[in-house]
Amino acid sequence: MRVAVIGATGNTGTAVLRALKDTPEVTEIIGVARRLPDPETEPYTDCRWESVDIGASTDTPERGEEVIGELTELFDGCDAVIHLAWLIQPNDRRELLRRVNVTGTERVAEAVARADVPHLVVASSLGAYEPDPARQEHSDTPPPARDETWSVTGIPGSHYSEDKADQERALDAFTERHPEVTVTRLRPALIFQGLAASEIQRYFLGEWLPLQALNAGDLPGLPVPSNLFVQAVHADDVGRAYAAAVVHRLPGAFNIAADDILGPQELADIVDHGRVIPAPAAVVRAALAAAYKTGAVPADPGWIDMAMNVPMLDSTRAREELGWRPTHSAADALAELLDGLAHGSGHNSPPLQPRDLNDADVPEVSEPAARGASAGESTDPGISEDLSADILGLYVSDHLTGATAGANRIERMANDFVDTPVYPLLAQVALEIKAERTFLRNLVHDLDIKQRRYRQVTAWAGERVGRLKFNGRVMERSPMTMLLETELMRGAITAKRGGWLTLRANAENLGLDPDVFTDLVTAADKQLESLERVHEYARVRAFDEDRRIYREES
Template sequence: MRVVVVGATGNAGTAVLRALQDTPEVTDIVGIARRLPDPDTAPYAGCTWESVDIAAASDAADAITDLAEIFRGADAVIHLAWLIQPNDQRELLRRVNVEGTRRVAEAVARSGVPQLVVASSVGAYAPDSAREDRGADTIPPLRDESFPVGGIDSSHYSVDKAAQEDVLDQFCAAHPDIAVARLRPGLIFQADAGSEIQRYFLGGAVPVQLLRTGRLPALTVPKGIYLQAVHADDIGRAYAAAVVKRADGAFNVCADDVLGPQELADIVDHGRFLEIPPALVRAALVTAHKSGLVPADVGWLDMGMQVPLLDNTRAKNELGWQPRVTAADALRELLDGMVAGQGLASPPLRPRNSDEQHVAAVGEPAGAGAAAGDGTAAVNPEDGALTEDLLSLYLSDHLTGATAGVNRIERMADDYQDTPVYARLAALADEIRADRELLRNVIDDLGIRRRPYRQAAAWVGERVGRLKLNGRVVERSPMTLLLETELMRSAVAGKLGGWETLREHASELHLDATVYDRLIEAGHRQLATLDEIHEYARTRALRDDRHTYWT
């Protein structure tokens, strides 16, 4: 069987790849993503990879044509692609999540694929009134796939999942000859999703890492909280089973155990919990989200408190599927992954310490301590070659510039997801962030003081610079991308000068010159990429008859 997986690099996608690779009937796997993973690492190795923008910044006709060409000859298409962030770009989310599904389905029909398997969710269901006024000792009833679909109004994720199901209903009516399976899982957990889930939902303000050293006196939970989860590898096996059996229809997929207040407290804490009114938790989350402390909006809480609990009997009976990991163990594994900053070599799942991994991959020693072999700094006033104060000031200034550059490129990658240059911006952000980490390592190895107040000033200055209006108050100016790209070109050119200077003095500083040769080469590639982005922006920025952003 030849199977194509759309959105094959995220939490569910990586698990689906693992499951398909373990399925004897599947002989050929094609992965599709906007930003591609490292194809030499598991589970991405052994797959054919294609980069397609299904809806963020693509024309419908072009996207369907590109997808149909890739789908041709496939026995099944598994559609997993979904945007969760950014919350504040509602139209972008709707376009990718709902219109993107429509385009994938149309491409399936056009290419003659006999089966489409789609990632729906427990979030597609309407609110379950049986969940109201439930305490810690009363579990709500389980619901099968006949429970109404409708979504939770305050949750953009839930509303879009319900709309996606409506798209699939229309597609089934128009193409009764194509089997359409929709899997409705609970929360999907695995250790390798730890960093991703923290970034998407908790952010840096929630100190999950403190669980490494201690526990809370008691876990505070909203009254009536009950969660269902499934391990990523279990949901992966469900998708593989749906393909092999050419399943049709909806399937609830979750572990058998339900996580209530006591179960959550046993996992996260010492078994002690305190139930508080959901309205208080809701108000706190609204404040935290609006202040920028927490990425998740209040819709996620509302969805968790209102959707029905799932009955997974149909998946067991018709797919021959059984959960191998309990929800409790899946949550424990996720928390361990968060604490460890775990992840994989794909853009969505990048681990928290990916910058340090990049430094190691560039080649050690980055600085003097490892090269000298004795842990001493390479800057010695008695050498008479370099002046320590000048070198210290020079590298500190470069680190300040690098901090501002990282902040800018990361914001550009977040803000311009609805442009065709997003993938290049996001890849640049990863490289530039890792370059800053390497510079930090060099400074530490040389025994140079960082002057953190300068980096703090750069952080504040970059954010103040965001307040410029470019003549537009309530919408982005088409000129913004052009100006920010020009600023980034200057920043990368300055960084390149810093690498060239370190390369010039590598022998005096006991540095590995080959490291800086590679960094210089990479800097030129980064400039070339920014030139391409600038070309896109400058043809659109000063006129109103061409799209800069896809709205």
């Protein structure tokens, strides 16, 4: 069987690839994502990878047809397509979310029909279901589980739930138009695994929460509503459910959840010492709303609305018809996630990057900088007496300052232009520059250079003040912003490239491997090439009052 997986690099997609590789019936896998992973890292090896933006702007009908055409070509000869792609952030760009989540699903389904693929498997969710009144009636015990016949009209107030319900309606319409295609929908509970911890933190918790405290076990207790009940499932079990769905090719919906339901006491037992601090749901929602409004956390209060109202899932049909059984409990899946949150765990794909980029495998900086380290004969780095330690220290510290400002700027650019076709280029450059900043920090430590943290703080503040440009727009993005930001970043990368060349020229007197800096120079050249493509896109749109910068047509 040849299987294409749309959205193959995230939490669920990575687990699905692992499961498909363990499925004898599957002989070929096509991985599709907007940002591609390292193909040398499991489970991304031995897949054919293609980059397609299923949510590309539809300001012209022609562009939507182009996306469907790209997908149709990719799906040619496939026996099944698994559609997992889903955009959770940014919360405040509802048009973008719907374009990716709902319109994107419609495009994938249409391409399946045009390519004569007999089977479409789609990631729905427990969030597609309508509120269960029993959730408000059962305050001390879990409410009854519901099967797949429960109505899928979504939870009002939750953009995720509303989009999932609209996705289901789009699939209903597709099934009526194309009865020849078997459409399978999986509706899993919350999907947890340790490798997804940093992704989940970025999407829901933000970077400011001291999650390392989870590892210390010092929390005084868990504030939680008394009628909160949670179902979860390990990502590996979800992956096996998708593989089983592909093999059995059965139509309709399947609930996927572990056997146990986690109430307040079970959650407190897993998170810390088992002490529950009762908190009314309204208070928790208000606190989340305030934190979201101030930018402290990225999750909006709609997630609380969904958590307090979704039905519990009955997974009997998946057991009986797909032969699926969970191998992990919900408690074990959550415990693994919490451990991952405490340690900043992740994996080598764009969505799953670990919290600490020391743990990331970015090829240009993955080798130690010490001379001979790659050959297993490393020497301790240090500044030779032939060099001025003070002058060199100031030079490296200034480059670290520049890297701090550059990393903040390029990350913000990627976030600001997530709804443009150049986003994958910006996101990849942002990842590399963040990793290089970590490399420089480690180098400062290894060379025992005096830390000048006030310079990094000044750079951080200066970069944010620099955002207030006279671009003619105050409350909205100017079409000129991308052009200006790209030109500033090109200058910064050119300066950084000079720094790598300088360190390479002095590597012998620093006990460093010059080949590491040769790789970094090569990486800088590639980053400049990427930014030239961004600049090419921006410069023909920068002065357009119709703001074509956010659309794909020329």
